[in-house]
Amino acid sequence: MTMISRMIYIHIPFCDSKCYYCNFCSSVYSEKIKEKYFLKLLEEIKLNKNKEINISSIYIGGGTPSSINEKYIKSIIKGINQNFNVLKNAEITIEANPCSITEKKLLVYKNLGINRISFGVQSLNNKCLKIIGRKHTKKQAINTIKLAKKCGFDNINADVLIGIPKQNYFKLKNTIKNLIKLKIQHISCYMLINEKGTKLTNLIENKKVKVISEEKCVTYYNKTCKYLKKHGYSRYEISNFSKDNFMCKHNIGYWQLKEYYGFGLSAHSYIDGCRYSNTCDMQEYLNNKLEYKKEKLSSLEQTEEMIMLALRTVYGIDLKKLKNLGYDLIKEKKQEIDFLVKNKFITYKNDNIKICEDKFGVTNQIILKLLP
Ligand SMILES: C[S@@+](CC[C@H](N)C(=O)[O-])C[C@H]1O[C@@H](n2cnc3c(N)ncnc32)[C@H](O)[C@@H]1O
Ligand code: SF4
Known part of the structure; x- marks a missing residue:
């Protein structure tokens, strides 16, 4: 019998505070809601139980998975292992914010088999960090990456934003330079999107903050690509750069239209040519009978998806x-x-x-x- 291989995405919609630019499905919630949420999440995982499915990668994203008590992460990994066949060499990533990472949490993650950690760094310039509502400093971000290395993580990513108000290429290059010095394996550079309704977009609309022109952002991006290449980080997708053999398998899976389960608030799954989506409303998620919105992708939609995803990668x-x-x-x-x-x-x-x-x-x- 041939076993099917799929990936799993887990959404953790909790953050300690909301950054000014972010409109992801994440918010500050009480501990009571968190407890209810994880019970529901485990129920959802169980509902999809199939020990004949090989899981090649798990991505615990958010929101901020590092902001919650590590006992919840433990229960999720346990739940996945009980209900699916997680491959021995599966890539298991967790997203983390420098404000909430501790040595204890890192050691628990390591023990659970989590082998990749992705830090939201955004910038290593304190003024830039402040302008976008990040609660950590340059020093804190650097120290948490050092701590993760000390705890044995050897597959570390840092997210960086291009186009933060008041950023210039010098500040951006300095951020990248400091990350390279830390010898991390992966750097994601995202162009800052000014999403409707966010605090940052409101500040821009009210002329309190000046936006960086798209032209300048493209120039910064192109220079960053050259700089990273010079230091041994190859671009394998528009926003993703890695040392040899450290590409993120989970993301590559998405771009190659591999099948995946998405569990949790607002999560999507892609199985058998169908897209399933969960509600973005916390109360609805906690109260419903876990019925997904199902949508069969037509061959035109699959074609569009394939063109859009493949062109973003260096594989074409x-x-x-x-x-x-x-x-x-x-x-x-x-x-x-x-x-x-x-x-x-x-x-x-x-x-x-x-x-x-x-x-x-x-x-x-x-x-x-x-x-x-
Ligand atoms: C879930 S967060 C990472 C972990 C953690 N929540 C944190 O921020 O430290 C995922 C990443 O999305 C990126 N992101 C969020 N909002 C964005 C926006 N409006 N434009 C571009 N990138 C954005 C940030 O780089 C962020 O690190
Ligand atoms: S960027 Fe990360 S920490 Fe900030 S609000 Fe979004 S998910 Fe939360």
Whole structure:
């Protein structure tokens, strides 16, 4: 019998405070709600029990998984192991905020088999950190990464934001330089998105804070890519850079449309060509009978998804896979492809289309040209 391999995402919607730029499904909740939440989460995991499914990666994200008592993380890992067949070499990631990490928590995570930790650093400039409502300092962030290394973590990521108000390339480069000095294996650099309704967007709209132009952000991004490359971090996706063999398997799985379960508030699953989504409303999640919203992706939607996800990676689009979905990109978008190849935005070789190394800053515009 061939065993099916899937991934698991667990959403922890709890944070100690809300950063000014963030509109993720996360908030500050009481301990009572947390207790109820984890009972429901375990119920959801049990409901999907299947010991014949191999789990190749687990990603505990949020919100801030490090903000909650480690007993909850223990119960989740135990619950997953009891209900699925977690592979021995599975990648298990936890997201952490420098404000809430302690040595005790790190040692518990390590004992549970968590082998990758992803820190929200955002910046190592105290002024930038303050402007976006982060509660930690540069020093705290550096010390927690050092602590994680001391506790035996050898697969560490740091998230960095490009385009923080008052940031310039010098400050950004200094952040990256300090992270490189820490010899971490992975760095994610996200362009700051000014989401509607967040405190930061309100401050910008009321002209209290000045936004950094998109042009400048693209320049910072391109310079950062070169700087990281020079120091041995290769870009394998638009926002992700790693040392050799330290790419995040879980994220690669998403981009290759691998099947996954998503458990918890607002989580999505992708199984058998269907997308299942959980509610974003905490009370509804706690009270309902765990009924998911199910949506079968049409082959057009699968095609769009494949183009969007694959073009963000350095592996590009496998045109044969697209053809299997019934879409002949070369035939349908001949003019656009000729233009993009001629102007060195993309390469087209051996049934594969990739974005050129220096054009990742305009990935979204290229994707728009190639979508059906
Ligand atoms: C769940 S958080 C990481 C862990 C922890 N909650 C923390 O922030 O320290 C995931 C990451 O998403 C990124 N992020 C959140 N809001 C964003 C936005 N508006 N634009 C770009 N990136 C954002 C941040 O880099 C953040 O570290
Ligand atoms: S960035 Fe992280 S810590 Fe800040 S509010 Fe969002 S999830 Fe919470």
